[in-house]
Amino acid sequence: MAKTKYSTEEAIPFWRDERVLRVLGQIVFLVVAVSFFYYLYNNMITALAAQGMTPSFEFLGRTAGFDIGESLINYVRSDSYARALVVGILNTIYVSIFGIFFATIFGVILGVSRLSKNFLVAKLSSIYLEILRNIPLLVLLVFWYSGVFITLPRVKEAITFGPIFLSNRGIAVPWGIPTETWASYLIILFLALVVSIVVSWRLKVIGDRTGRPPLRILWVPLTFLVLAMVGWLVLPQSPLEIEYPALKGLNFTGGYVFSPEFMALLSGLVIYTAAFVGEIVRAGIMSVSKGQHEAAKALGLTSFQTLRLVIFPQAMRVIVPPLTSQYLNLTKNSSLAVAIGFPDLFAIGGTSLNQSGRAVEVIALMMGLYLLSSLLTSVFMNWYNDKIKLVER
Amino acid sequence: MTTSTTEVLAPPTERYTVLGWLRRNLFGSIGDSILTIIAIWLTYAMLKPSLSWGFSVAKWTVIADNLKLFMVGRYPAEELWRVWVVLYLLAAVVGFTWGAWVKGKEKAGYVLLGIPVFLALLPFSPTIRMMILALDLFGFLGIILGRRDNPKFKNWSIISLLLYFPVGILLIGGLTGETGFLPTVKPDLWGGLMLTILLAVIGIIFSFPIGVALALGRQSKLPIISWFSVGVIELVRGVPLITILFMMDLMLPLFLPAEIRVEGVIRAFVAITLFSAAYMAENVRGGLQAIPRGQYEAAHALGLNGFTTMAFIILPQALKAVIPILVSQFIGLLKDTTLVMILSLFDVLGIGKSVLGNPEYVGTAKEVYVFVAALFWVLSYGLSYASQRLETSLGVGER
Numbered sequence: 001m002a003k004t005k006y007s008t009e010e011a012i013p014f015w016r017d018e019r020v021l022r023v024l025g026q027i028v029f030l031v032v033a034v035s036f037f038y039y040l041y042n043n044m045i046t047a048l049a050a051q052g053m054t055p056s057f058e059f060l061g062r063t064a065g066f067d068i069g070e071s072l073i074n075y076v077r078s079d080s081y082a083r084a085l086v087v088g089i090l091n092t093i094y095v096s097i098f099g100i101f102f103a104t105i106f107g108v109i110l111g112v113s114r115l116s117k118n119f120l121v122a123k124l125s126s127i128y129l130e131i132l133r134n135i136p137l138l139v140l141l142v143f144w145y146s147g148v149f150i151t152l153p154r155v156k157e158a159i160t161f162g163p164i165f166l167s168n169r170g171i172a173v174p175w176g177i178p179t180e181t182w183a184s185y186l187i188i189l190f191l192a193l194v195v196s197i198v199v200s201w202r203l204k205v206i207g208d209r210t211g212r213p214p215l216r217i218l219w220v221p222l223t224f225l226v227l228a229m230v231g232w233l234v235l236p237q238s239p240l241e242i243e244y245p246a247l248k249g250l251n252f253t254g255g256y257v258f259s260p261e262f263m264a265l266l267s268g269l270v271i272y273t274a275a276f277v278g279e280i281v282r283a284g285i286m287s288v289s290k291g292q293h294e295a296a297k298a299l300g301l302t303s304f305q306t307l308r309l310v311i312f313p314q315a316m317r318v319i320v321p322p323l324t325s326q327y328l329n330l331t332k333n334s335s336l337a338v339a340i341g342f343p344d345l346f347a348i349g350g351t352s353l354n355q356s357g358r359a360v361e362v363i364a365l366m367m368g369l370y371l372l373s374s375l376l377t378s379v380f381m382n383w384y385n386d387k388i389k390l391v392e393r
Numbered sequence: 394m395t396t397s398t399t400e401v402l403a404p405p406t407e408r409y410t411v412l413g414w415l416r417r418n419l420f421g422s423i424g425d426s427i428l429t430i431i432a433i434w435l436t437y438a439m440l441k442p443s444l445s446w447g448f449s450v451a452k453w454t455v456i457a458d459n460l461k462l463f464m465v466g467r468y469p470a471e472e473l474w475r476v477w478v479v480l481y482l483l484a485a486v487v488g489f490t491w492g493a494w495v496k497g498k499e500k501a502g503y504v505l506l507g508i509p510v511f512l513a514l515l516p517f518s519p520t521i522r523m524m525i526l527a528l529d530l531f532g533f534l535g536i537i538l539g540r541r542d543n544p545k546f547k548n549w550s551i552i553s554l555l556l557y558f559p560v561g562i563l564l565i566g567g568l569t570g571e572t573g574f575l576p577t578v579k580p581d582l583w584g585g586l587m588l589t590i591l592l593a594v595i596g597i598i599f600s601f602p603i604g605v606a607l608a609l610g611r612q613s614k615l616p617i618i619s620w621f622s623v624g625v626i627e628l629v630r631g632v633p634l635i636t637i638l639f640m641m642d643l644m645l646p647l648f649l650p651a652e653i654r655v656e657g658v659i660r661a662f663v664a665i666t667l668f669s670a671a672y673m674a675e676n677v678r679g680g681l682q683a684i685p686r687g688q689y690e691a692a693h694a695l696g697l698n699g700f701t702t703m704a705f706i707i708l709p710q711a712l713k714a715v716i717p718i719l720v721s722q723f724i725g726l727l728k729d730t731t732l733v734m735i736l737s738l739f740d741v742l743g744i745g746k747s748v749l750g751n752p753e754y755v756g757t758a759k760e761v762y763v764f765v766a767a768l769f770w771v772l773s774y775g776l777s778y779a780s781q782r783l784e785t786s787l788g789v790g791e792r
Contacts, residue, residue, distance in 0.1 A: 022615055025615065026615050026616070026617040026618060029617060029618055029621075030617055033621065040648040043647065043648050043649060043650055044644070044647045044648055046651075047646070047647045047651060048647065050651070116428070117418070117421065117425070118418065118419060118421075118425050118428050118429060118432070119418035119419055120418075120419060120428075120429050120432040120433065120436075121428050121429070121432050124432055124435070124436065130774065131770065133773075134724075134728075134769065134770045134773035134774045134777070135728070135766045135769050135770055135773075136728035136729070136731040136742070136766075136769055137728070138731040138732060138734065138735075138742060139731060139742055139762060139765050139766045139769060140766070142742070142746070142758075142762055143758075143759070143762035143763070143766065146749070146758040146762070147758045147759040147762050147763075148759075151756075151758070151759075332632070332633035332634075333633065335633040335635050335636065336633075336635065336732070336735075338635070338735060339734070339735055346633070346635060346636065346639075350639070353643075359643045359644065359647075360644065360647070363636065363639060363640045363643065363644065366632075366636055367628075367632045367636050367640070370631065370632040370633060370636060371628065371631040371632055374630075374631040374632070375631065
């Protein structure tokens with residue numbers, strides 16, 4: 001008799017049924033969100049219409065009409081907006097790759113030296129970390145730019161370090177100019193790369209078989225270097241001719257000139273990010289328990305072997321995820337270039353926006369591109385992270 | 394053979410002598426010695442030119458002449474007393490909270506009270522020195538009041554802290570329109586260090602509820618809500634802050650109906666809040682994930698529903714665990730607010746840039762930027778140091 005109480009006639013009313021409520025709640029949320037965004041969108045369209053505009057990307061094909069300070073590809077002011085933005089993207093990638101490379105090296109040195117037994121070295125690097133981590137990057141960038149790089153002497157009185165000239169026009173360094181044999185040399189380099197990959201794989205096989213992993217990090221680059229050198233000597237004409245910068249009139253000719261904007265941005269990004277990388281590396285090394293050191297010692301490994309075979313593989317697991325976010329930060333932070341006039345994606349986007357008046361489209365494009373680069377970097381780093389995770393038990 | 398146990402070994406003197414210390418820490422091996430020499434040379438090479446620049450070449454008058462600009466920007470001089478009141482209130486509230494919560498720990502209290510004394514030693518005019526020293530007076534009054542044995546004081550101190558921020562912002566922004574006791578000071582007139590701090594404080598306060606909501610949304614089992622939250626969080630975190638600032642600066646006027654005009658500072662506030670909320674959400678999510686399943690199950694067993702479980706069991710614990718991370722997020726935000734300079738707002742860095750635009754101060758870029766960097770360093774390092782000390786002594790973040 002009691003059972004009838006729970007029969008279907010007296011089921012929970014739908015407004016108290018959690019399953020129904022979940023769906024209803026989401027529908028309400030969706031309606032509210034969509035109508036909110038539609039309201040914003042509608043306002044935007046009305047405001048744009050008042051200025052006689054409709055959002056479209058066809059302006060990208062029009063002539064940009066502004067100059068860009070430095071570019072990796074050929075660009076003139078009669079090129080299109082799209083090409084100008086490509087210049088910006090390439091410049092962003094250029095400075096980010098350089099930045100990530102140097103920040104990693106510098107950061108690892110800092111992190112390791114902070115753990116050094118040498119009192120002075122450890123203290124110096126910890127002072128460096130404490131100072132740099134507590135100063136805004138933008139302050140650092142404007143300091144480097146207006147305080148250091150453009151206050152360097154004029155071209156005529158440039159500071160010289162051998163063939164390198166430091167002046168307020170930038171840093172002129174010797175540069176290789178490709179000759180006729182450059183194309184064949186590239187093929188040799190490619191072959192050398194293939195050979196070293198094969199060597200790397202063979203060494204790994206040998207290491208797996210004998211249980212004595214050879215120093216791949218030494219032998220593989222050595223193979224590549226030796227082959228590259230042999231190729232250089234074998235060719236009838238050397239593939240690159242070194243050209244030295246020389247003072248001519250009011251500027252340098254020859255060599256390659258890194259602009260003060262680029263140098264300020266790069267050095268700012270590197271010394272700032274290196275401080276964070278240093279902390280990450282230190283935390284990673286410290287996360288490997290003391291027992292691992294002692295066990296490695298007990299097995300008779302030398303201290304270098306201990307670091308290479310025991311500590312580092314385990315530390316990497318802790319290091320990689322936060323390192324990824326530092327790399328992403330560096331790429332995103334390179335947008336601060338706009339404050340010192342380096343033509344990165346954001347700076348060129350800003351100029352295009354002012355020239356064309358297409359605020360909505362340009363901003364959407366820029367955000368999309370940064371988002372894409374963030375996603376690509378994290379996909380790559382997640383792949384790498386999964387790869388080294390296999391070391392885990 | 395038998396060595397008597399009473400035969401005491403000579404004390405290991407080497408450990409305590411200067412030479413012994415040097416040998417162990419600096420010249421342990423040849424490699425070590427080389428490193429030490431390089432380090433000494435580096436220190437000398439860096440320190441000597443910096444010090445000689447700082448003490449003889451640098452023209453620090455650019456800072457002294459523009460100190461008011463650096464601190465409060467174009468805030469009207471006759472209303473400056475309101476900024477002082479806000480500072481005094483801060484001293485009093487912090488003192489009261491300290492008195493109510495912290496028993497003992499006299500030393501740390503003296504250090505806090507020592508900050509204004511130290512500031513007063515800097516070369517300010519006598520009036521300003523007195524004004525700074527008065528901070529200590531208010532702080533001390535607060536402590537004495539808080540020390541009274543009243544069990545309600547702990548709650549009152551939290552309420553006063555919560556009330557402090559809206560009251561402070563009202564005092565600075567004004568209340569009574571164009572005239573009257575507290576005339577409105579438009580946000581576009583806020584500037585300098587005050588604007589920097591206000592941007593960070595308001596950003597963190599407003600982003601807190603949004604961040605918690607986004608974190609809960611991301612954890613939610615309802616697909617639409619969780620996709621929406623993930624979308625917002627990842628979109629904001631995937632782009633640089635400067636693009637968000639830029640977007641808000643240009644597009645907020647487009648998004649809103651034409652009648653509503655929004656000042657530049659307010660647009661920056663909105664952008665910074667949105668940016669901070671996404672990062673807040675990830676931090677809060679970390680706190681939520683740290684709560685063991687047993688807590689959810691126990692709440693369920695007690696008959697709490699989803700909402701009450703969150704409100705009374707999970708969130709209080711998660712937020713408590715997140716407090717230390719919030720401090721570092723605040724420091725990060727404080728540094729990030731410098732980006733509003735690119736929108737030509739006059740935060741402390743923007744003021745620095747505009748001072749350098751004055752022909753009278755040409756060639757003082759190093760002095761100005763070193764000063765700005767030092768300001769930020771003192772603020773962020775001081776905050777992180779204080780929060781570390783407080784965490785260990787009060788056990789915040791431990792459950």
